[in-house]
Structure formats: C-alpha cells, structure tokens
Amino acid sequence: MTRVAIIGTGLLGASVALGLKASKKLADLTVVGYDRNRDHVAEAKRVGAIDVAAGDPAEAVEGASMVVIAVPVLGIEDVMRQIAGAVEAGAVVTDTGSTKAEVMRWARQVLPDTVSFVGGHPMAGTTASGPTTASAELFKGAQWVVVPSVSASDGAVQAVAGMASALGATPRFMDAEEHDAYVAAISHLPLAAATALFRLARNSEAWPEMSLLAAGGFRDTTRVAGTHPDMAHDIAVTNRVQLIHWIERYREALRELQERIADVEGEDELYKYLATTSMEHGAYLAGKVGRTEVQAKGMDLPENAMSDFLFGSYFADKMKEINQRSEERLAERERERKLRRDR
Amino acid sequence: MTRVAIIGTGLLGASVALGLKASKKLADLTVVGYDRNRDHVAEAKRVGAIDVAAGDPAEAVEGASMVVIAVPVLGIEDVMRQIAGAVEAGAVVTDTGSTKAEVMRWARQVLPDTVSFVGGHPMAGTTASGPTTASAELFKGAQWVVVPSVSASDGAVQAVAGMASALGATPRFMDAEEHDAYVAAISHLPLAAATALFRLARNSEAWPEMSLLAAGGFRDTTRVAGTHPDMAHDIAVTNRVQLIHWIERYREALRELQERIADVEGEDELYKYLATTSMEHGAYLAGKVGRTEVQAKGMDLPENAMSDFLFGSYFADKMKEINQRSEERLAERERERKLRRDR
Numbered sequence: 001m002t003r004v005a006i007i008g009t010g011l012l013g014a015s016v017a018l019g020l021k022a023s024k025k026l027a028d029l030t031v032v033g034y035d036r037n038r039d040h041v042a043e044a045k046r047v048g049a050i051d052v053a054a055g056d057p058a059e060a061v062e063g064a065s066m067v068v069i070a071v072p073v074l075g076i077e078d079v080m081r082q083i084a085g086a087v088e089a090g091a092v093v094t095d096t097g098s099t100k101a102e103v104m105r106w107a108r109q110v111l112p113d114t115v116s117f118v119g120g121h122p123m124a125g126t127t128a129s130g131p132t133t134a135s136a137e138l139f140k141g142a143q144w145v146v147v148p149s150v151s152a153s154d155g156a157v158q159a160v161a162g163m164a165s166a167l168g169a170t171p172r173f174m175d176a177e178e179h180d181a182y183v184a185a186i187s188h189l190p191l192a193a194a195t196a197l198f199r200l201a202r203n204s205e206a207w208p209e210m211s212l213l214a215a216g217g218f219r220d221t222t223r224v225a226g227t228h229p230d231m232a233h234d235i236a237v238t239n240r241v242q243l244i245h246w247i248e249r250y251r252e253a254l255r256e257l258q259e260r261i262a263d264v265e266g267e268d269e270l271y272k273y274l275a276t277t278s279m280e281h282g283a284y285l286a287g288k289v290g291r292t293e294v295q296a297k298g299m300d301l302p303e304n305a306m307s308d309f310l311f312g313s314y315f316a317d318k319m320k321e322i323n324q325r326s327e328e329r330l331a332e333r334e335r336e337r338k339l340r341r342d343r
Numbered sequence: 344m345t346r347v348a349i350i351g352t353g354l355l356g357a358s359v360a361l362g363l364k365a366s367k368k369l370a371d372l373t374v375v376g377y378d379r380n381r382d383h384v385a386e387a388k389r390v391g392a393i394d395v396a397a398g399d400p401a402e403a404v405e406g407a408s409m410v411v412i413a414v415p416v417l418g419i420e421d422v423m424r425q426i427a428g429a430v431e432a433g434a435v436v437t438d439t440g441s442t443k444a445e446v447m448r449w450a451r452q453v454l455p456d457t458v459s460f461v462g463g464h465p466m467a468g469t470t471a472s473g474p475t476t477a478s479a480e481l482f483k484g485a486q487w488v489v490v491p492s493v494s495a496s497d498g499a500v501q502a503v504a505g506m507a508s509a510l511g512a513t514p515r516f517m518d519a520e521e522h523d524a525y526v527a528a529i530s531h532l533p534l535a536a537a538t539a540l541f542r543l544a545r546n547s548e549a550w551p552e553m554s555l556l557a558a559g560g561f562r563d564t565t566r567v568a569g570t571h572p573d574m575a576h577d578i579a580v581t582n583r584v585q586l587i588h589w590i591e592r593y594r595e596a597l598r599e600l601q602e603r604i605a606d607v608e609g610e611d612e613l614y615k616y617l618a619t620t621s622m623e624h625g626a627y628l629a630g631k632v633g634r635t636e637v638q639a640k641g642m643d644l645p646e647n648a649m650s651d652f653l654f655g656s657y658f659a660d661k662m663k664e665i666n667q668r669s670e671e672r673l674a675e676r677e678r679e680r681k682l683r684r685d686r
Binding site: 193 | 466467468469485486488515521524525526528529530532533534535536537538539540541542543544545547549552553554555556557558559560561562563564565566567568569570571572575576579580583586587590591592593594596597598599600601604605610613614616617618620621623624625627628675
C-alpha cells in the first residue's frame with residue numbers, strides 16, 4: 001500500500017490527489033488529507049480526492065512515503081514544524097509553493113535529516129480556489145519546476161519528478177534562485193501589472209461608465225488581479241526583491257513606450273516596434289520560444305534565412321507584409337506632406 | 344431592396360455583414376463589399392459576408408442607403424475622400440474605428456452635407472484579423488458606442504443604433520471626447536500595458552528559459568500584445584494625449600504598488616489592498632459594475648448593508664473571511680515576534 005499525504009486540499013492539493021488517482025501509477029494508493037479549513041477537507045473527500053481525513057498535519061503524515069505541502073507559501077514553514085516530529089524516516093516531502101528560496105531555507109532549518117525535501121512548483125493554476133474547482137487534468141502539459149535540496153536522495157528527486165510526469169506535467173530541474181528570478185518576470189510581474197491596472201481603472205471616478213465599455217482586452221489583461229489574496233500576498237512577501245526589480249524595469253519599459261507614442265516624428269518606428277511585438281507574440285503563442293534562437297545566435301545567415309529558420313515561412317511572410325505596409329504608409333505620408341505644401 | 348456597403352471586409356466588416364444577414368431584419372438585403380486587399384474581398388464573398396465585390400470605394404457606395412467604414416482608424420479619412428462624391432444623398436455613413444474625435448473631425452471636413460455621419464465603435468473584437476475569422480455572433484452582448492455628428496438626422500442615428508441592436512449589441516450614446524477618454528483607460532492602456540510587458544520579457548536574455556515557464560497568467564496578461572500592428576498604431580496615434588496620460592497614471596499606480604511591496608512593516612496593509620482588489624475584481628466579473636454604486640453613494644446605510652447591497656451576500660461572506668484571516672495573520676505574526684524576543 002502506498003500512502004500519500006496532502007497538506008492543504010485546495011485547488012492544487014486536491015488536483016494532485018485526483019491526478020495521482022487517475023494516473024493509476026501507484027498501486028493500492030491511499031491519500032490522506034488535511035486542511036485547516038474543515039470544509040475543504042470534507043469537500044476534498046466528497047469529490048474523491050482524499051480517502052482519509054486527518055485531524056492535524058502530524059496525523060496526516062504518519063505512515064506516508066510522500067508528503068505534498070500545498071498551502072500558500074507563508075503557511076509552509078508552519079506545516080513543516082507541525083510534521084517535523086511525525087514524518088517517517090526516508091519519506092519524500094515536496095511542496096507546490098510559488099517561490100522557492102525561502103521554502104528551501106525553511107526545509108533546511110525545520111525538517112529532520114532523515115527525510116528528503118524536494119521543492120516543487122507546478123506552472124499551472126487558475127484564479128479559482130478550493131477543492132470543488134480541482135481537476136485531475138490541471139497539470140496536463142504544464143511545466144513542473146523541481147528544486148532538489150542538497151541533502152535529497154536521488155530516489156526522492158526521481159519520485160517528485162515522477163509524480164509531475166504522472167500528473168501529465170514536464171519536470172524541469174532548477175535551483176531556487178534561478179526559479180525565483182524567472183517567475184518574478186513571467187508570473188509575479190504579470191500579477192502586479194494586472195493588479196495595478198485593475199486598481200487604477202476601479203479607482204477612477206469614471207469607473208461606472210468605463211467599466212460598461214470594458215471588453216475582452218481589459219478582462220484578459222486584468223484577469224490575474226482576481227488571484228486569491230493569500231497567494232498574491234505570499235508571493236510578494238517571499239519574492240520581494242526580485243519582484244520590485246521587475247516592477248522597476250516594467251515602469252521603465254512603459255516610459256519608453258510612452259516616449260515612442262509621444263514622438264510625432266517617429267510614427268513609423270512605433271509601427272515597426274508594434275509589428276515586431278505582434279509577430280514575436282505570435283511566435284511565442286505558436287510555441288516558438290527562444291531556445292532555437294539561442295542556438296542560432298552567432299550563426300552567419302542572411303536575414304531572410306534567419307527569420308525563416310526562426311519562425312517558419314508564415315512569420316517570414318507576415319514580416320514581408322508588414323514591411324511593405326510600413327513602406328506604403330511612409331509613401332502615403334510623403335504624398336500627404338507634398339499635398340499640404342502644394343496647397 | 345436594401346443595399347449596404349461595407350468598406351473594409353476584415354474581421355469587423357465581414358462580421359457586421361454576416362450579422363446583418365443572420366438577423367434577417369433587413370428585407371431583401373444586398374451587401375456590397377470593398378477592401379484594398381483583394382484576397383479579403385474574395386474571402387468575404389466566399390464566406391457569404393458580401394454579395395457583390397466592388398472595384399473601389401466609390402463603386403461600393405453607389406445606391407447604398409447605409410455605408411459601414413470598417414478600416415483601421417488612419418485609413419478612414421482616405422475612404423471618406425474616396426466616397427464623398429459618390430455616396431447617395433440621404434444615406435447614413437458610420438464606422439467601427441477605435442477612436443472617435445479624429446473620425447468625427449474628418450467626417451465634418453470631408454463628407455457632403457447631404458449624408459448623415461454617425462460614428463460607431465463596437466466594444467468587441469479579437470486579436471485575429473481577416474474575413475475568415477469573422478462571425479455573425481462577434482457583437483452579441485457587446486456594447487456599441489454611437490456618436491452622432493451634429494448634423495446627423497434622427498433617423499440616421501436610429502438606423503445605426505438599430506444596426507447595433509440587430510447585431511446583438513447594446514447601443515450606447517456618447518460624445519467623441521468622452522468615448523476617447525474612457526477607451527484610453529479600459530482598452531488602449533491595457534494594450535500598452537500588455538505590449539510593454541511582453542517586450543520586457545521577450546527582450547530579456549533569460550527569455551528562452553523564462554518563456555518555458557510562462558503559464559496562463561503571462562499568456563492572458565500579454566494577450567493583446569498580439570493585436571494587429573495597424574490597429575495598435577492607429578489607436579496610439581489618434582488617441583495620443585489620452586493614452587500618454589493613462590500610461591503616466593499607470594506608472595504611478597505601479598510605483599505605489601512597488602512601495603507597498605517594499606514596506607516590510609506594511610504586510611497587513613498590502614494584504615488588505617490585494618484582498619479588496621481581488622474582491623472588487625470578482626464583483627466586476629459578476630457584472631456588478633459601478634452604476635448601482637453611484638446611485639448608492641450618499642445613502643446612509645450601515646457598512647454591512649452597503650457591502651451586501653453592492654456585492655450580494657457572497658462577497659460580504661468573502662470579505663468577512665478575509666478580515667478574519669487578516670486578523671489571524673496579525674496574531675500569528677505577533678506570536679512569531681514574541682517567540683523571537685523570547686529566544
């Protein structure tokens with residue numbers, strides 16, 4: 001019998017439990033769950049995520065060979081303290097926290113040497129919360145960052161990577177600082193950007209009128225402003241330095257865009273900037289992220305071969321179209337200027 | 344027979360045509376289409392959006408009682424010049440441009456007094472473009488801003504509002520300056536915010552690694568960075584002053600958030616800020632935008648009655664839970680401080 005303990009049976013914890021059961025990779029699996037919110041435990045049991053509800057974290061980890069801590073980041077240290085005396089020797093302990101440097105430090109300080117801690121961060125989730133929103137499919141196709149502690153056994157690291165795979169995710173090994181720096185830019189900064197944008201519009205006196213006009217653009221750009229405050233707060237507090245750094249850089253990027261828009265003489269440059277961004281955004285959505293590009297850097301290729309190689313012929317065609325349109329625009333403007341002079 | 348001319352048979356123009364046909368509100372409707380991109384005209388005909396392809400804008404508007412100009416904003420003046428001599432006396436001319444002040448000015452200067460110009464802006468669309476992405480359903484449930492020119496007849500204004508209704512949208516009357524100020528905040532600023540955010544991440548040396556970790560948050564927050572550059576450029580250029588004003592305010596809002604995050608002593612205040620934002624975002628998504636609130640302002644109600652009234656009991660419950668958690672957090676922190684002192 002394999003016993004897995006899930007501490008925190010919200011969206012992530014209950015989804016891990018449902019996914020492990022659906023994968024059928026673990027023979028005779030029993031999932032024990034604990035959540036300080038008693039409703040969450042009852043709901044997690046009702047939706048079939050957990051088999052046994054434990055009264056406290058220590059009880060939950062008794063006899064468990066794997067422990068998954070799926071609570072907001074600032075709650076992880078406390079859970080570690082509560083399970084430290086009860087977790088089985090040789091057990092693997094992992095987490096799903098959004099930041100990793102602090103979590104790794106707590107594990108070093110709090111957990112006994114007899115267990116292997118391997119940090120984890122599934123790059124998936126929704127702004128929804130609670131076990132009723134959980135799904136065995138939540139992690140399918142997602143990246144799952146795996147951060148082994150120095151003292152973790154190879155077997156423990158493989159167990160956590162194997163769990164990510166069983167849930168349909170791709171395990172990706174990283175150290176904690178590298179992880180925190182990357183997610184500051186592509187996860188925590190978007191959260192801050194969406195929050196500030198929503199607050200600004202919501203605080204406006206014209207919000208009643210403006211919000212009626214808000215369509216898909218506003219809705220998507222501000223979506224993650226609906227993130228549960230526990231999660232948003234803990235991210236800001238445990239990745240403070242990196243996040244502040246990226247907000248600073250973002251404000252600078254906005255200032256640069258502001259200047260481009262203000263430059264009446266630079267409309268064609270603005271057009272090229274927007275066209276490049278739109279094209280590269282398309283490449284990103286199509287999964288053409290930069291690794292190929294990094295390999296291609298320094299290769300001596302003609303410009304077209306480079307863009308063909310990087311983006312495929314679709315994007316090469318689009319860039320041609322854009323350049324042509326930009327030239328048309330320049331020609332049109334030139335004609336207009338002449339007309340004005342001739343008047 | 345009713346003849347409607349669509350100048351610009353891309354996503355918006357072809358969707359208007361398909362929607363008008365699907366609505367069956369106009370008996371014996373013939374749609375004539377023109378687009379300077381010949382492929383777009385052919386595709387619009389193939390998908391059944393237009394019945395007749397015209398060789399130029401002047402030919403398209405011959406005999407048409409309604410003309411819909413659905414080209415990027417900076418192309419509208421040129422179309423007006425091309426149709427000015429050919430549009431029927433008494434015809435209604437409208438547009439779908441993203442900004443309105445410039446468009447209304449061009450209409451005054453360029454169109455003959457014998458036609459009624461009524462500006463329009465459907466608050467719908469996707470980052471997709473071209474007639475193959477068009478849909479009769481595109482405007483269902485959307486707001487459609489209607490900006491009558493001073494000289495437009497009542498009948499013309501009603502015709503444009505009626506077209507919006509026939510397409511499933513809600514017509515909303517506004518003057519051009521009001522429209523441009525509102526959309527600068529809730530449509531053009533999100534576009535700028537998404538563009539700067541995507542550019543910043545994409546320009547980072549770590550983009551190859553970071554982008555692999557980018558999940559739903561980054562994808563949604565940057566979605567409108569994929570807007571067609573023609574549209575993004577024309578918005579920036581024709582709503583320059585308002586957009587720059589809102590980017591400035593957004594940078595200031597980000598600076599304020601940055602300070603909140605940096606304030607180690609103010610973690611509880613940060614939590615309340617994030618909780619309020621998340622709650623108000625939920626209210627916005629639930630359609631509880633501010634009009635009710637505006638009416639409620641100044642009414643002498645106890646605090647709970649106010650929040651019950653504004654957000655319904657769900658949000659009142661959530662706020663209670665959040666306040667309780669915030670107090671728990673404060674108590675926990677107090678305990679931690681005592682523990683540290685006692686050590």
